[in-house]
Amino acid sequence: MEYLHVAGLEHSYGSQRVLENVSFSIRAGERLCLLGPSGCGKTTTLQVLAGFVKPDRGQVTIKGEPLDGMPPEKRNIGIMFQNYALFPHMSVFDNVAFGLRMRGLEKKEITTRVGDALTLVRLPHTASKRPAQLSGGEQQRIAFARAIVIRPRLLLLDEPFSNLDARLRLEMRTELLDLLRELDVATVMVTHDQEEAMAIADRIAVMYKGRIEQIDIPNEVYSNPSSLFVARFVGETNVFDGRAMGHDKVMVDGLGEFSVRKNQSIANNSKVKLLVRPEHIELAEKADMNGQWNTVEGTVERLLFLGHRTEWVVRKGEARFLVWQSQPHSLMRKVGDTVTLRWRPSDCFLVASEHVNA
């Protein structure tokens, strides 16, 4: 059953088109993440949902009720802003109570509900403090409490972690996910960080140049990207130009023939790109010629020890392979050595070349 439905959003700022036929829907309690680089239209989409931007075309409905032309204050949508937007002249209590006061609730109920919300984010002792007296992580939790205390129909999170330092970011990610699961509220989150998106979201919509490139569960977006852009934006990828030979073979310029996962949508002999994730490539001791693996012999050009993994750049001719290895034995090689790389056909895939796709 569809809960939030967004159909055919179009929007331009002046001559610049920022949204092109953006459509998606989410179920009750589902978390959708709009993922993309800056300027891809994800924030504009969020602002359309919040009612701050009136789209040129398209419709937004919640439970079948259209939101067109409804001002933000009537929508009952909770919003957590990128900079949290806590009111600096009010105490934490008054910040969280703001939405409830606007709804004209009784004093007693406001006190109870604000207390509950602050307890939920584990900050009840901060009620009388000013936002400026709180740490970044605390401010984020108060902003969250303020957004959910009104019991919104929909929760919007705008880059929720971008203002936190790296360590706190990981901590708050788990915490926010726990809270969202507990509340079971339909959520649309915007981020440019693919890891955040995969951690929080039930489904991810990858956006590029005002359009949704792919919308699917995180695992599918990662292992089955529908376009070169998605493959490159979600995780690192080695990309090689080639020509399709049937549905499961590719001839890569200067490297030879490789087997790939079957892709029916690729036409025979069409220009394609072969994509291999760096963590799927292994260093083999000897060339494994039994045909189960794709293999390439190359020279180690760069070797970076990063603690939890080692990053290799292996060169063959003009082609360079980025390889991530977690095995300690990979340390035994050095720059200039000849190594054999191998990867499974099921771990690599073809996408049509961009200009054909576009």
Place this chain on the structure above:
Amino acid sequence: MHKYALSRRGWLLLLIPPLIVLGLLYLLPVFNLIRISFVEYDPQVGIIPNYQLGNYVELLGDGFYFEVLWRTIRLSLLTTLFCALLGYPIAVYLIRSTGWRQTAMFIILLMPLVTSVTVMSYGWLILLGRNGVINLTLAGLGILDTPRQLMYNETAIVVGLVHVLVVFMVISIAASLQSIDQSWIRAARGLGASPATAFRTITFPLSLPGLRTGALLVFVLSMSAYATPTLLGGTRHKFLSYLVYQQAISLYNWPSGAAMAVVLLISTTVLLFISSLYAQIGAMRANLRTSKTGTISGSMNAGSET
């Protein structure tokens, strides 16, 4: 980094030139002014270096002087009020407009500052005079049979002062409006506040510091205004600054003029002190209120936390 960092002593050395300038050009004259206000004056002899309170006693017994002092304070407060009422919407417009509209508004606002006060007051004379534009227009339309006296009254003084000083109010308020993050307004809207409510609960309270600064500037400047009240108020509606001028320059009675100036200085300072006290009490009461609600919710949460 250390190479360029100044030591404490270096900073103090840098402070010396401005301190000397300030001391010579400000503190010394003010001290001298206060000193002169206590010496005796005789029209035949001039200044007699005999320190006493005679000048102040004379002022306190002078009803005319009090009337002028009261007018100066009253009209300055009115000027401040009208500058605030007029300046706030202009500041909002200035912040929201862009491009040539904003530039045009700035030019209109700054015009009185770059034009000499005398020229500007004569401009008002052309508008408000007995044969001025307004009188002629109203007479021509048949609304007035005879020209009205629009000049040389207290209204004219306030109109003139507001014209000159409103820019200080606008710039102060605009600066503080500029620092208001648009996401605060959006957050308020998202939480259920209409545009008017968002203005009342977020924009206005956050712009109060600018309003306060603007009010102080306008009040201080209009308390000491000379040319505008003199030209637009005429002989019957004098400002204190005019009396000081009269005593010191026309009558050569420096001690009496100095005493007046000191009273003007003191009354301005006292009014500023009262206004800042009032602001502090307001802030204290707001803090008390939030900490009270804070403890209520705090104690309620103590139970659910354990």
